[in-house]
Amino acid sequence: MSRVVVGPFNRVEGDLELTLDIEDGVVREARVSASLYRGFEQLLLGRPAEDALVIAPRVCGICSVSQSLAAAAVLRAAQGTEPARNGLIATNLAHAAENIADHLTHFYVFFMPDFARAAYAERRWHDAAQTRFKAASGSALREALPARARLLETMGLIAGKWPHSLAFRSGGVTRALALGDEMRLFALLADFRGFLERVLFAAPLEQIIALDSADALERFAEGDRAAGDFAFFVRIGRDLRLERIGRGPGLLMSSGAYLCPEGHFLPAGLLDARTGALRPPPLQAVEEDVSHSFMRDTAGDPARAETLPDIHRPGAYSFAKAPRLEGRAVEVGALARQAVAGHPLIRDLLARQGASNVFARIVARLLEIALLTQAMDEWARSLRRRERFCTPDAPLRDGDFAGFVEAARGALGHWASYRGGEIARYQIIAPTTWNFSPRDASGQPGPLESALQGLEVGGEGASSVALQHIVRSFDPCMVCTAH
Amino acid sequence: MTTADDFTLLWLQAGSCGGCTMSVLERGGAGWLEELRRFRIRLLWHPSLSEETGAEARAILGRVERGEEKLDALLIEGSVLRGPEGTGRFDMLAGTGRSMFDWVRTLAPRADYCVAVGSCAAFGGVPAGAPDPTDACGLQFSANEIGGALGADFRSRAGLPVVNISGCAPHPGWIMETLAALALRRFTGADIDAFGRPRLFADHLAHHGCSRNEFYEFKASAEDVSERGCLMEHLGCKATQAVGDCNQRAWNGGGSCTQAGSTCIACTSPGFEATRGFHHTPKIGGIPVGLPLDMPKAWFVALAALSKSATPARVRENARSDRVTRGPAPSAEKKTGAEKKR
Numbered sequence: 001m002s003r004v005v006v007g008p009f010n011r012v013e014g015d016l017e018l019t020l021d022i023e024d025g026v027v028r029e030a031r032v033s034a035s036l037y038r039g040f041e042q043l044l045l046g047r048p049a050e051d052a053l054v055i056a057p058r059v060c061g062i063c064s065v066s067q068s069l070a071a072a073a074v075l076r077a078a079q080g081t082e083p084a085r086n087g088l089i090a091t092n093l094a095h096a097a098e099n100i101a102d103h104l105t106h107f108y109v110f111f112m113p114d115f116a117r118a119a120y121a122e123r124r125w126h127d128a129a130q131t132r133f134k135a136a137s138g139s140a141l142r143e144a145l146p147a148r149a150r151l152l153e154t155m156g157l158i159a160g161k162w163p164h165s166l167a168f169r170s171g172g173v174t175r176a177l178a179l180g181d182e183m184r185l186f187a188l189l190a191d192f193r194g195f196l197e198r199v200l201f202a203a204p205l206e207q208i209i210a211l212d213s214a215d216a217l218e219r220f221a222e223g224d225r226a227a228g229d230f231a232f233f234v235r236i237g238r239d240l241r242l243e244r245i246g247r248g249p250g251l252l253m254s255s256g257a258y259l260c261p262e263g264h265f266l267p268a269g270l271l272d273a274r275t276g277a278l279r280p281p282p283l284q285a286v287e288e289d290v291s292h293s294f295m296r297d298t299a300g301d302p303a304r305a306e307t308l309p310d311i312h313r314p315g316a317y318s319f320a321k322a323p324r325l326e327g328r329a330v331e332v333g334a335l336a337r338q339a340v341a342g343h344p345l346i347r348d349l350l351a352r353q354g355a356s357n358v359f360a361r362i363v364a365r366l367l368e369i370a371l372l373t374q375a376m377d378e379w380a381r382s383l384r385r386r387e388r389f390c391t392p393d394a395p396l397r398d399g400d401f402a403g404f405v406e407a408a409r410g411a412l413g414h415w416a417s418y419r420g421g422e423i424a425r426y427q428i429i430a431p432t433t434w435n436f437s438p439r440d441a442s443g444q445p446g447p448l449e450s451a452l453q454g455l456e457v458g459g460e461g462a463s464s465v466a467l468q469h470i471v472r473s474f475d476p477c478m479v480c481t482a483h
Numbered sequence: 484m485t486t487a488d489d490f491t492l493l494w495l496q497a498g499s500c501g502g503c504t505m506s507v508l509e510r511g512g513a514g515w516l517e518e519l520r521r522f523r524i525r526l527l528w529h530p531s532l533s534e535e536t537g538a539e540a541r542a543i544l545g546r547v548e549r550g551e552e553k554l555d556a557l558l559i560e561g562s563v564l565r566g567p568e569g570t571g572r573f574d575m576l577a578g579t580g581r582s583m584f585d586w587v588r589t590l591a592p593r594a595d596y597c598v599a600v601g602s603c604a605a606f607g608g609v610p611a612g613a614p615d616p617t618d619a620c621g622l623q624f625s626a627n628e629i630g631g632a633l634g635a636d637f638r639s640r641a642g643l644p645v646v647n648i649s650g651c652a653p654h655p656g657w658i659m660e661t662l663a664a665l666a667l668r669r670f671t672g673a674d675i676d677a678f679g680r681p682r683l684f685a686d687h688l689a690h691h692g693c694s695r696n697e698f699y700e701f702k703a704s705a706e707d708v709s710e711r712g713c714l715m716e717h718l719g720c721k722a723t724q725a726v727g728d729c730n731q732r733a734w735n736g737g738g739s740c741t742q743a744g745s746t747c748i749a750c751t752s753p754g755f756e757a758t759r760g761f762h763h764t765p766k767i768g769g770i771p772v773g774l775p776l777d778m779p780k781a782w783f784v785a786l787a788a789l790s791k792s793a794t795p796a797r798v799r800e801n802a803r804s805d806r807v808t809r810g811p812a813p814s815a816e817k818k819t820g821a822e823k824k825r
């Protein structure tokens with residue numbers, strides 16, 4: 001048995017370290033460590049409740065809108081405000097833009113460059129992958145980064161700037177869109193759709209959304225319309241059998257995404273990938289365990305917990321806590337959202353392996369880009385120009401409140417206690433806190449830790465490319481993880 | 484492809500949220516990486532962008548540390564976390580067993596230029612807010628106090644103090660234009676202000692060019708969020724006190740904080756995180772405590788009273804609305820003038 005420490009594990013958001021116990025070329029145990037702690041939950045204490053709208057988004061510059069919206073959701077619960085209809089729609093437009101941008105960055109900047117590595121020099125697709133996806137210099141970046149910037153102009157219109165905007169309130173957004181703004185929104189959405197249909201999918205979005213099985217996906221990727229980067233990935237993924245690696249823990253959760261006047265656009269749910277059983281997520285049963293975290297003992301219930309670091313805790317190896325749902329590790333993210341929403345392609349990809357996997361995670365993210373871009377079009381058209389975009393703040397009630405949103409990487413929850421209008425407690429559980437959690441008191445590993453267990457790395461050890469694929473397939477955001 | 488003349492750049496993240504990297508990735512007609520090449524800037528390594536990972540990345544850092552690789556600019560994103568108890572263990576660079584506090588102090592003297600990207604690396608930023616749980620600071624400042632992780636006397640090899648591209652997050656242009664000027668060797672000590680901020684943005688106030696200027700002039704103020712009036716009197720806006728050409732260039736294609744109805748929180752200023760109640764203007768005797776930079780209080784009070792009494796109905800009405808309810812109809816007099824010309 002040999003122990004290897006892997007880091008800095010880059011092309012993820014933030015700083016990640018892995019410790020692998022390898023025996024006979026197989027990973028026996030993996031430990032994932034969030035090596036940065038900034039103390040946001042401590043920074044929020046004692047501040048006026050509303051200051052969370054300034055401080056909380058700065059947990060993460062990648063999903064800052066999600067952090068803003070979770071903070072606003074808690075305030076909304078405490079104020080009992082009814083958000084303006086236009087405000088919800090404008091919020092969803094901005095949130096979708098952020099989440100699509102995250103998925104796009106993950107695909108082009110973080111994930112695909114690994115296929116350009118020398119380790120794949122013998123594969124027939126390697127030359128093309130190198131030209132297209134090589135880190136920092138592949139030809140795809142010259143198209144994907146400007147397309148991302150164009151999409152993020154949604155933020156200029158709705159939120160002033162990105163990242164870290166103050167436009168998101170409990171009652172909606174601070175800026176009412178005028179007729180000219182709406183037209184600019186339509187124009188940029190059309191441009192972005194053009195990029196997707198020309199470059200990423202090389203097919204109409206509707207055709208991507210209509211893919212309803214693994215076979216249909218394969219036909220698409222081998223067919224004569226298969227010129228796009230998506231089809232290229234599918235062919236690589238099939239060749240490398242990426243569906244065989246990176247199995248998730250079995251439970252997939254979504255807390256419900258994009259709150260519309262008529263309810264969530266993507267529903268909340270907890271899905272058992274093995275049996276297909278689906279039920280509402282018992283969010284009140286979320287607990288955080290600190291037995292392997294650099295943290296002092298505290299309540300498991302996030303509504304009553306504190307975050308106080310203890311660098312000397314015996315057995316600790318991460319600043320992340322270990323969230324569990326009814327005692328079990330749970331995977332969150334685009335795959336969970338689409339599986340819970342019942343997209344037939346995603347359900348089929350899960351059913352064939354009986355578990356989440358590297359291939360399904362990437363497909364789900366790209367599918368979601370298509371779905372959200374189409375949804376943004378519809379949302380933009382449903383704005384009612386004569387109505388308000390924001391309802392005024394109502395007086396804040398003291399008490400314990402929680403707010404949930406779906407960030408690009410999955411379920412994000414904020415729990416706050418207000419006393420005299422000030423923050424008495426604040427706890428944040430971010431998506432990667434779920435996916436990259438350390439072990440809990442019962443020794444149960446977190447989702448990435450179990451996904452790496454049993455991986456054959458052969459003589460390559462820590463430099464195994466499969467290891468890179470598995471870790472990055474979760475699109476970890478380490479800055480959120482321990483905050 | 485790469486030559487010895489290339490301007491080399493090493494970007495590392497300390498106690499960061501990653502937002503400054505997200506911001507700069509918005510830059511460039513063909514993407515930021517292409518723009519770097521156009522200025523012959525070569526990324527030695529960037530945590531989000533480079534192929535090298537693990538041992539390969541450690542090898543690059545090792546070469547720079549040993550002086551085997553020329554380092555033109557070291558860019559640090561995020562606060563330097565010195566805690567607990569001076570160990571820096573709240574922020575370890577994964578795989579190296581060393582803290583970022585240690586890496587920053589080791590690498591900074593190797594660089595021609597040392598650049599803090601964002602208010603965290605510049606001054607400490609949000610992580611340094613009370614109760615400062617990690618003993619966070621900037622590279623050469625702790626809030627507005629000189630010192631920080633590298634000390635007041637630090638000068639990079641080219642003889643400059645740390646260049647502080649503050650902002651939370653900074654505009655992508657602030658980052659790239661500073662880098663381009665450094666790479667072209669057109670950036671000198673005269674190009675930074677007393678807090679080390681590039682004057683290309685720090686010579687302006689966020690207020691300059693604000694789309695709410697008419698409301699400001701007449702002191703026609705918003706009282707509730709989402710109203711179009713000036714945000715200074717009631718809603719905490721600090722744009723008249725904060726540096727930045729925020730309202731003279733487009734953010735994300737055309738926005739800015741104040742344009743979106745969001746209060747300026749002075750994110751380019753050292754210590755901005757210390758504010759409590761960002762959305763309320765503190766006042767004494769009805770007069771805002773934070774008056775426009777270098778404006779005498781008596782004048783401000785007199786002018787405010789005068790302009791309030793002269794506010795046109797159109798401005799007063801629009802200030803309390805979330806959209807323009809009354810447009811600037813041309814007056815009868817001007818119409819006559821135009822007709823006379825014809």
